[in-house]
Amino acid sequence: MTRPRTVLIVDDFEDNRAMYAEFLRYSGFEVIEASNGLEAIQKATSAVPDVIVMDLSLPVLDGWEATRRLKSDDRTRHVPVIALTGHALEGHSQGAREAGCDGFLAKPCLPETLLETIEKMLSRSGGGGSRPSVRSRVSKRVGGGA
Amino acid sequence: MQRSAALESVGRRSLAQRADPRVALADALLRCEDVADCAQVAVEYVVRHAGAREVLFALRVAEGDTARLVGVTAHGIEASRVSGLRADLDDQGDPLVRALLAGEPTELRMATGDGGSPRLRLAIPIPCQSGPERPPDALLVVSPPPKVGPELEWFIEAMGRELRRLVELERLRGAERLLARERALLKSVLAAVPDPVLLTDPEGRLVIANPRAESYLASQDDESEGRRRAVALNNMLLSASLSRGVIAGTEEVRRELPLVDPSDGSDRLFELMSTNIETPDGLGIVSVLRNVTDLQLAMLEVEENYRKLRTAEAAVRAERDRLDVIIDAAADPIVVSDANGAITLMNTPAERLFTAPESAPPDEVRRVRANDAHLSSHVANVFFAPGTRFRGELGLVDPKNGQPVPVEAISGTITSEHGELTAVVTVLHDRTEALEKARLYEQLERASKELEQKVHDATAELVRQNELLRRQQIELEQASNLKSQFLANMSHEFRTPLNAILGYTSMLLQGVSGALAPNQRRSLERVDSNGKHLLAIINDILDISRIEAGRMPVHLSTFEVPGLIREVLAEVEPLTLRSKLSVRHEIATKLPKVHSDRPKVKQILVNLLSNALKFTPRGSVTISVARHRSEHELWISVADTGIGIAENDQERIFGDFQQVDASPTRQYGGTGLGLAICRRLADVLGGRLKLVSRIGQGSTFTLVLPIKSRKK
Numbered sequence: 001m002t003r004p005r006t007v008l009i010v011d012d013f014e015d016n017r018a019m020y021a022e023f024l025r026y027s028g029f030e031v032i033e034a035s036n037g038l039e040a041i042q043k044a045t046s047a048v049p050d051v052i053v054m055d056l057s058l059p060v061l062d063g064w065e066a067t068r069r070l071k072s073d074d075r076t077r078h079v080p081v082i083a084l085t086g087h088a089l090e091g092h093s094q095g096a097r098e099a100g101c102d103g104f105l106a107k108p109c110l111p112e113t114l115l116e117t118i119e120k121m122l123s124r125s126g127g128g129g130s131r132p133s134v135r136s137r138v139s140k141r142v143g144g145g146a
Numbered sequence: 147m148q149r150s151a152a153l154e155s156v157g158r159r160s161l162a163q164r165a166d167p168r169v170a171l172a173d174a175l176l177r178c179e180d181v182a183d184c185a186q187v188a189v190e191y192v193v194r195h196a197g198a199r200e201v202l203f204a205l206r207v208a209e210g211d212t213a214r215l216v217g218v219t220a221h222g223i224e225a226s227r228v229s230g231l232r233a234d235l236d237d238q239g240d241p242l243v244r245a246l247l248a249g250e251p252t253e254l255r256m257a258t259g260d261g262g263s264p265r266l267r268l269a270i271p272i273p274c275q276s277g278p279e280r281p282p283d284a285l286l287v288v289s290p291p292p293k294v295g296p297e298l299e300w301f302i303e304a305m306g307r308e309l310r311r312l313v314e315l316e317r318l319r320g321a322e323r324l325l326a327r328e329r330a331l332l333k334s335v336l337a338a339v340p341d342p343v344l345l346t347d348p349e350g351r352l353v354i355a356n357p358r359a360e361s362y363l364a365s366q367d368d369e370s371e372g373r374r375r376a377v378a379l380n381n382m383l384l385s386a387s388l389s390r391g392v393i394a395g396t397e398e399v400r401r402e403l404p405l406v407d408p409s410d411g412s413d414r415l416f417e418l419m420s421t422n423i424e425t426p427d428g429l430g431i432v433s434v435l436r437n438v439t440d441l442q443l444a445m446l447e448v449e450e451n452y453r454k455l456r457t458a459e460a461a462v463r464a465e466r467d468r469l470d471v472i473i474d475a476a477a478d479p480i481v482v483s484d485a486n487g488a489i490t491l492m493n494t495p496a497e498r499l500f501t502a503p504e505s506a507p508p509d510e511v512r513r514v515r516a517n518d519a520h521l522s523s524h525v526a527n528v529f530f531a532p533g534t535r536f537r538g539e540l541g542l543v544d545p546k547n548g549q550p551v552p553v554e555a556i557s558g559t560i561t562s563e564h565g566e567l568t569a570v571v572t573v574l575h576d577r578t579e580a581l582e583k584a585r586l587y588e589q590l591e592r593a594s595k596e597l598e599q600k601v602h603d604a605t606a607e608l609v610r611q612n613e614l615l616r617r618q619q620i621e622l623e624q625a626s627n628l629k630s631q632f633l634a635n636m637s638h639e640f641r642t643p644l645n646a647i648l649g650y651t652s653m654l655l656q657g658v659s660g661a662l663a664p665n666q667r668r669s670l671e672r673v674d675s676n677g678k679h680l681l682a683i684i685n686d687i688l689d690i691s692r693i694e695a696g697r698m699p700v701h702l703s704t705f706e707v708p709g710l711i712r713e714v715l716a717e718v719e720p721l722t723l724r725s726k727l728s729v730r731h732e733i734a735t736k737l738p739k740v741h742s743d744r745p746k747v748k749q750i751l752v753n754l755l756s757n758a759l760k761f762t763p764r765g766s767v768t769i770s771v772a773r774h775r776s777e778h779e780l781w782i783s784v785a786d787t788g789i790g791i792a793e794n795d796q797e798r799i800f801g802d803f804q805q806v807d808a809s810p811t812r813q814y815g816g817t818g819l820g821l822a823i824c825r826r827l828a829d830v831l832g833g834r835l836k837l838v839s840r841i842g843q844g845s846t847f848t849l850v851l852p853i854k855s856r857k858k
Contacts, residue, residue: 015646019653026658057638086641087634108645108681110652 006030006049007118010040010066011084012058016107020053023111024118037061041069044076051118056085056096064099071100080121084109167195168300175308181205181284184312185218188286188305193221196292200267204231204242204285215242215285245269246285251294251302254287265289270298272305284309342416342435345425350385353430362405362435376408387418388431403435415442479553479574483525485567496574502545513545521555521572528557528570540574552577630695637688644684648677686819693826700830702855704741707771707780708733714751715769721759729759732770740780742855746827750835753820754784754847762788765844774850779833783848790841800825800835824849831855 007029011017014035021031032047034040038061044052052070056063063083070076082103083096096104103117171191178184185203192198200222207216217231233240235247245252251270268291271282284305292298333356336343342359346352352363363384365377387403403418420433473480479496483489492500500521502514520540528536535558542551553574560569651674654662662670692698711731715722722729740747751769758767765787774781791799800821821835824847828835832852839845 013642013646016642016649019646019649023649023653023658026653086638086645107641108648111649112652112656 004028004030005051005122006032006047008032008034008040008044008047008049008052010034010037010052010058010063011055012036013055016055020111020114024115027115029118035059037063037066040066041073041076044070044079045073048075049079051121052079052081053114053118054081054083054101056083057087064095067096067099067101080124082114082117082121084114167191168297168304171301172304175304178308178312181309181312181316182218184305184308185284188301189219189221191301192286192288192292196288198222198288198290198292200265200287200289202228202231202285202287204233204246204287206235206246206283212236215240215246242269242285242287245287246271246282249273249282251298253291266291268292268294270302272302272309282306283313339434341437342433344433344435345423346384346388346431346433347427348429348431350381350388352381353425353427359435362408365408372411373408376406376411380405380408384418384433388420388433402438405435413439415439476573478576481521481572481574483570483572485569487522487525487529487570489521490569499542499545499551499574506545509548510545513543513548517542517545524555525557525570525572528559528572529567534559534561539577542574550578552581554580627695630691630697633687633691637684640680640684644677644681648674648681651677683819686823689823690819690826693823693830698827698830700743700746702741703744704739705744707737707740707782710744710748710751711769711771711782714748714755717748717752718755718759721756725759725762727759727762727764728766730766730768732768734770734772737771737773737780738853740851740853740855742831742851746831747849747851750824750827750849751782751784753824754849757820757847758784758786758788758845762786762844778853780851780853781848782851783846785844785846787844790843791837791839791845792841796837796839799837 007024009017009020009024009031010033011020012035017033017035021033024031032043032049034043035058037058040052040054040058041061043049054063054067058066063085067081067083070079070081080102081100082105083099083101084105084107085096086107103121105114105117171187174187174191175184178187185205189201189203192201198221200220202220202223203218204215205218207214213235215231215233215235217228220228231242233243235243237243238247241254241256245254246269248269249271251268254267254269256265256267267287267289270286270288272284272286273282286305336354336356339356340358342356342362344352344355344359344363352359355363362380363377365374383403383405387401390401400417400419403416405414405416406412407414415438416435417438418433418435420431423430423432473491473493476493477495479499480493481489481496481500482491489500499517500514502510506514520542524536524538524540527538535556537557538555540553540555542553543549544551554577555572555574557570557572559567560571562568651670653659654670655667655674689698711733715729715731755767755769767787768783768785770783770785772781772783773779825835828849828851832855833850836848836850837845838848
């Protein structure tokens with residue numbers, strides 16, 4: 001059997017983070033949590049999850065910037081990022097897409113809705129937990145920027 | 147010459163007929179043209195046949211009252227002596243006169259001219275006429291004296307006969323010459339007359355005409371056709387005119403006779419004067435024509451001038467009549483005065499000031515006189531004033547009531563063409579009205595200025611107010627933006643905890659934390675339901691704030707309405723199934739595609755349909771689409787048979803957070819923001835939302851949608 005897939009949940013509001021984490025673990029995922037953008041980058045680069053769920057309004061380093069850095073890092077560039085925001089205003093989703101987010105969900109978002117989206121994202125990016133082989137190929141060019 | 151020819155012939159004949167010289171003489175005498183010829187023949191005959199050496203032929207000639215014996219020709223005598231013979235027949239002392247008067251041949255012993263011894267001569271008187279009372283006409287003196295006998299007597303008689311003939315001939319010739327002279331004189335006199343003068347016979351034929359008359363009445367064959375015709379015409383005209391005169395039998399005829407000038411064909415008018423005269427050939431008519439063409443023209447001109455004068459006079463009269471009318475029509479008093487200052491003409495308004503009826507009260511008469519005096523004084527000034535205009539102000543009074551009538555008098559003078567002043571025209575302009583007008587005008591101007599100032603002040607105030615309003619508007623906009631921003635932030639702040647509530651509730655209900663007891667599940671379902679309601683409210687509030695902040699994005703696309711309706715019906719299907727209502731749709735055929743914001747139209751329709759289903763306990767809900775008459779609009783109506791909305795609630799329900807029943811115990815759910823949002827969205831799309839409703843019978847909400855929407 002394949003090893004359990006890993007989801008990085010980034011949210012500064014602990015209740016939401018805990019709620020999604022509980023539901024995803026319940027649904028069979030391994031869950032890593034981060035409460036700000038900087039922490040999200042550190043955990044993503046060290047653990048390299050299969051998918052990242054990113055709240056955009058974050059302290060220390062916001063979700064957009066964190067996503068941009070992750071997408072410019074060879075180690076994490078391939079990891080799908082699902083933006084999750086309570087801001088329903090126009091421009092948020094657009095900004096998220098520009099920053100490199102692969103999916104977008106508006107709060108309130110029921111845990112089962114998030115699960116659906118994650119499943120869809122993973123099946124599109126090739127499924128499983130295997131890392132894409134392209135990683136070593138492009139690492140030299142980008143260097144070790146965090 | 148003739149004489150010598152006669153002599154020669156006498157000579158030749160005497161040679162041929164030597165037998166009797168008397169035949170030659172008779173022959174020669176017959177050839178004589180005049181007395182001188184005859185005298186010559188006689189002298190030569192005596193010399194040749196009687197052997198005479200000296201012969202003198204003298205003739206009795208009448209010179210005025212005296213008769214003389216004059217030498218005519220001679221032989222053997224000096225010519226000077228012949229021509230010197232001019233003896234008076236009354237001079238009885240003259241031997242030759244005595245010899246002539248003796249009546250028979252007489253011997254004379256006379257001294258010769260050269261002073262020699264006297265010679266015997268025979269004086270032979272030759273009587274030319276019968277009758278003793280008349281002395282002989284010629285005397286032939288011959289020396290030496292011829293023999294007196296039958297031969298001499300024959301000679302005397304032959305000579306006498308011949309002389310008589312010649313004298314008679316001479317007399318006739320003289321008369322003829324006289325006649326010719328007189329005729330020439332008459333002709334030149336006639337020719338000198340500038341008028342045509344002519345004599346015609348009773349048939350009208352021209353007998354005598356002077357050149358002037360001939361130029362009109364006579365033509366030659368070699369002259370032009372035109373001239374000949376003109377002459378023929380003139381003759382006809384003249385004959386006709388003369389014959390009328392003859393028939394009329396008047397002694398002297400004067401009448402007009404039109405003729406044609408043959409030289410240029412122009413018409414000429416003559417006055418014909420003709421008189422009948424007796425001529426040796428019978429009755430004749432003497433006519434004198436006087437050219438009166440110019441006279442005729444002059445007369446025509448005079449007539450024309452007279453006619454013009456009459457016309458001008460009529461025009462002047464008409465002008466005067468018109469002037470009268472104008473003067474009478476003028477509202478201002480007008481007075482015309484003559485050169486003496488007396489009023490000759492005035493119009494009705496002037497009459498009111500300067501005349502009074504005889505029955506008028508004394509005061510009125512007095513006022514009229516006073517007015518008259520004012521006017522007279524003014525007019526008198528006009529006479530002495532230079533120029534043709536004079537202006538003055540007169541203080542007249544109304545004769546009827548004595549009210550002052552201040553007038554401005556403007557006078558003009560009328561002068562004849564010789565520069566004499568003939569009339570003064572005075573127009574009186576009532577200044578009462580003018581003064582009143584001036585006063586009113588001043589008031590008006592003052593009022594106008596005040597008004598202007600007020601308008602100015604008001605305008606300034608308005609500008610100030612506008613500025614204030616503009617500032618307030620900016621402030622309001624800023625406030626509104628702040629509000630929208632605040633609401634957007636609030637919505638975010640709401641969503642975050644709501645996310646956890648709804649998430650945990652959902653997880654619990656799914657049994658993530660284990661199985662639930664039925665009462666636990668019921669409680670959790672209520673938490674879930676209220677959480678979702680709260681979310682709906684938050685979403686609606688966000689929509690409204692976005693629309694009001696003008697930040698509601700509009701994405702236009704072109705789409706078919708029937709497809710949209712189907713989508714809407716599918717979306718509300720859960721509600722439909724729950725309501726057990728009959729849901730119908732009536733969609734017109736040939737609907738145009740709509741260019742609008744599809745999701746927003748859908749949002750509006752879902753909302754309307756949800757409302758209809760929610761507020762209709764029984765009956766039906768019908769959604770219909772039709773093109774409106776205006777062609778530019780589509781009407782999408784949602785009609786229900788529900789509870790309906792009272793008229794005074796119909797406006798209220800479009801307000802925020804409004805339901806008809808706003809009490810906490812209300813029967814129907816919903817945020818109460820749905821219609822408020824629908825109306826705002828319709829507005830954003832350039833359309834509007836209409837409501838027709840009667841309580842207890844149902845409501846019809848209609849979305850009036852422009853077929854081609856424009857971004858606001």
